[in-house]
Structure formats: structure tokens, C-alpha cells
Ligand code: ATP
């Protein structure tokens with residue numbers, strides 16, 4: 001997987017640009033507020049995800065402009081492909097290889113990438129919603145059918161929550177609840193199974209990378225922490241009275257967590273800054289490794305402002321782990337010693353991107369080359385990749401967008417609600433290649449015929465005065481809308 005060329009117009013502060021990176025390490029430098037992160041964000045959107053900064057689509061369009069247009073030419077599946085995105089009025093329109101797509105979910109799995117930005121440090125110290133969002137987002141890319149299962153679960157959850165609120169006012173509606181419980185348990189079981197399977201592959205890799213980063217001083221251990229023990233149906237039954245009282249569902253995969261332990265202690269409570277950074281780095285490298293296995297190709301890696309915070313040996317470990325992958329590193333200054341002599345260098349100034357002169361490395365290239373070999377990561381044994389071939393010039397498409405606006409999301413559910421605001425692949429239900437079950441998205445189940453209000457009619461309405469939860473900042477989310 002390689003980016004060959006990005007074109008952008010009307011995107012944040014970026015000048016109308018054509019950016020042709022190399023197929024290996026791309027070092028993007030520039031002063032603060034020049035557009036470095038914007039450049040990564042523009043490429044990241046082609047994974048089908050939301051902004052990794054948690055920005056809404058409206059914020060991505062340049063202030064005062066009507067729309068933003070992006071086009072990404074990339075090499076994947078043994079051929080050159082081209083995806084186009086138009087952002088306008090809070091909606092996105094996607095075209096892949098000339099074919100208009102119904103939604104962003106159809107891009108998932110076509111262009112695969114992993115991103116690490118400073119906001120991701122909250123993966124360790126933040127709440128469970130951020131770790132679930134990470135897991136869901138990673139799974140959506142590694143297994144696009146997960147996005148369908150996730151969307152189905154969220155839909156059922158929203159409907160059950162709406163019904164719970166109604167039951168408080170109309171107790172007779174409780175008769176219809178078992179149907180929703182059954183649906184929730186069945187779709188929830190798929191999520192839990194897939195998350196376990198993912199963690200089985202992911203956790204040992206993350207631990208191995210952590211050992212490499214921390215020189216084996218302590219162990220990183222990741223475990224799945226379910227909100228209900230074993231039997232979800234029984235847990236739902238036990239929690240029913242409380243759930244009706246608060247109008248939300250308190251158990252299920254939307255409340256599960258990933259336990260992170262470092263040296264046998266809960267990282268959320270005890271990890272130092274350095275340990276957090278190392279753990280997130282290890283998790284991101286593991287995510288890239290699992291994604292590579294799943295797609296049969298190395299994903300592109302975006303590292304936003306990460307290198308400067310790492311000490312020399314961690315920098316070298318990270319860079320050696322990137323070998324064989326196209327990667328993008330940003331920073332106000334990037335240490336030439338660590339980058340060595342092979343990186344392509346770009347300067348971002350006032351939203352314009354231009355090739356930069358290599359900073360003097362003196363004798364450091366040779367030294368760093370040796371150090372890189374020593375710091376070689378477990379899977380970092382691939383040869384360096386040749387720079388990407390710039391594609392033929394082509395104009396950005398002039399398409400209008402009239403897609404439906406983004407979904408409002410779920411209402412806050414209780415004082416303690418920590419529903420995932422990220423990684424919520426609601427839109428995935430629209431994916432045409434999805435193996436949808438007998439029930440079409442939004443199709444009412446049998447319960448809709450039951451007396452009283454049909455649960456499907458019960459939209460996940462916000463309580464009066466309640467706003468939908470915004471996306472969690474910095475969480476890499478997949479498939480919004
Ligand atoms: P830093 O080194 O501080 O991280 P950066 O080079 O990564 O800086 P970016 O986050 O990419 O900077 O942002 C660059 C500029 O883009 C900021 O000055 C910001 O005000 C501007 N910007 C962001 N969104 C928009 C928008 N929608 N329209 C116009 N300008 C925007």
C-alpha cells in the first residue's frame with residue numbers, strides 16, 4: 001500500500017496542492033500551524049475514517065470555502081488506484097476508480113493506514129470509550145465486515161435504549177423488550193467474538209514491540225474486559241430495572257474495555273508519560289502488523305509529531321520498525337541522525353508543501369544505519385521500498401455532493417455514560433458488498449407489530465436539551481455518518 005499522489009483543494013489551510021511522496025520514509029517538517037497535520041489528515045480520510053483529530057467534516061473545509069476536494073492515487077492490490085473525496089455541507093461523497101460510492105464505508109479496506117498522533121496517548125489514560133474506539137476502528141480496517149456487524153449492533157442498541165425510555169412512561173411496552181434483547185445478544189456476540197479474535201493476534205505483537213521499545217524492562221499485557229460475565233442475556237435481565245430507570249443499556253460490548261497492564265500494574269492508573277507513549281507506540285505498531293496480515297499488504301503509517309518526544313533509542317526502534325512500509329513523519333524538526341539518508345524530505349509553509357533540502361547529517365547516516373539494524377523490530381525484515389511512481393496528471397473531478405448529512409449520533413445515556421463516540425461505523429450499513437443478514441438496515445423486526453409503539457419508530461432521540469455526543473477527540477474513527 002503506497003500513496004503515489006495526493007491532490008487537495010479547499011482542505012483546511014492547505015494550498016491547492018499536488019504532493020508526490022516517496023514509497024519509503026517521508027519526513028514532513030515545518031513550523032507550528034503550517035499544515036503538517038492537515039496533510040496527514042487529508043490522506044487518512046481515504047481509509048474511510050473520520051478525522052483522527054475528532055474533527056467534524058465541516059471543520060475540514062477551508063474557512064469561507066464551499067467544499068474541499070481531495071484525490072488520492074495509491075498503489076494497492078498490484079495496481080494503481082484513485083479515490084476522490086468531496087466534502088461539502090458536512091457530507092462526503094466518494095468515488096473509487098471512477099465509480100461513485102454510496103458512502104465512506106465502501107472505502108474501508110481499500111486504502112489501509114495506521115495513524116499515531118499525540119492525542120492517541122489518551123488510549124492508555126483515557127476512558128474505555130477511547131480503547132473501544134481504537135479496537136473497533138482497527139477491526140473495521142482489518143476486517144471490513146466488522147463494520148457491518150458494528151453498525152447493526154449500534155442500531156439495535158439505539159432502538160433498545162429508545163424503548164427503555166418509553167417503558168418508563170408506558171410500562172406495557174416491556175412485553176416487546178425480549179425481542180430487542182435477543183437481537184442485541186446475537187449482534188453483540190459477533191462483536192465480542194471478533195474483538196477477542198483480534199486481540200489474540202494483536203496483544204502478543206504489542207507486547208513484543210513494547211519489550212523492544214522498553215528493552216524488556218517490563219511487560220505490556222492487554223486483555224479484553226467484558227462488561228458482562230459470560231451470559232449477556234442474563235446480564236441484561238439482571239440490569240433491567242436500573243436500565244429502565246436510566247433509559248440506557250448498561251451491559252454489552254458497548255461497555256467493554258481493553259485492560260492495559262505494564263509491569264503487572266494497571267497502566268491507566270500508574271503508567272508514567274514515557275510508559276504511556278511506549279505502550280501506544282507498541283499498540284500502533286501491532287495494529288500495523290495485524291493490518292498487514294489481514295490485507296496482505298503493509299499499511300501506510302502516519303506518525304504525527306511523535307518522533308521528537310521519543311528518546312534516541314526509541315526513535316531508532318520506531319524507525320527500524322517502519323522499514324518496508326511507506327511512512328510519513330511530521331515534526332517541527334526531525335532529527336537527521338535518526339532519519340538517516342534515505343528519507344524524502346518536505347517542508348510545509350503556509351499550507352504549501354515543497355521538497356526540502358536534506359539537513360546535514362554529517363557522519364550520522366552511517367551511524368544511524370548501524371543503530372537501525374541493531375534496533376530491528378520483530379517483523380522489520382522487509383527490504384526498503386522503492387519510491388512511489390508519480391501518476392499521470394489529472395484534474396480533480398468536478399462533482400457536486402448531495403449526500404445525506406451525517407447522523408447525529410447517540411444521545412448521552414446516563415450520568416456515567418461512556419458510549420463510544422468514536423469508531424462508530426454507523427454508515428457501514430450502507431455498504432453494498434456487505435453480507436447483510438435477512439433483515440435489511442432499518443427494517444423493523446417482528447416486534448414492530450406488537451401493541452404500543454414500535455421500537456423502530458423510537459429513534460435514538462436526544463432527551464430535551466441534550467446534544468449528541470461529539471466524536472472523542474483524537475480517536476481514530478472509522479465510518480461515521
Ligand atoms: P503543529 O506543528 O503546531 O502541530 P501543524 O503544521 O501540524 O502545526 P496544522 O494542525 O496542520 O498545523 O494546522 C495548520 C493551520 O490550519 C492552523 O493555523 C489552523 O488554523 C489552520 N486551519 C485548520 N482548519 C482550517 C480551516 N477549516 N480553514 C482554514 N484554516 C484552517
Ligand code: MG
Nearest residue numbers: 036037304305
Ligand atoms: Mg500538527
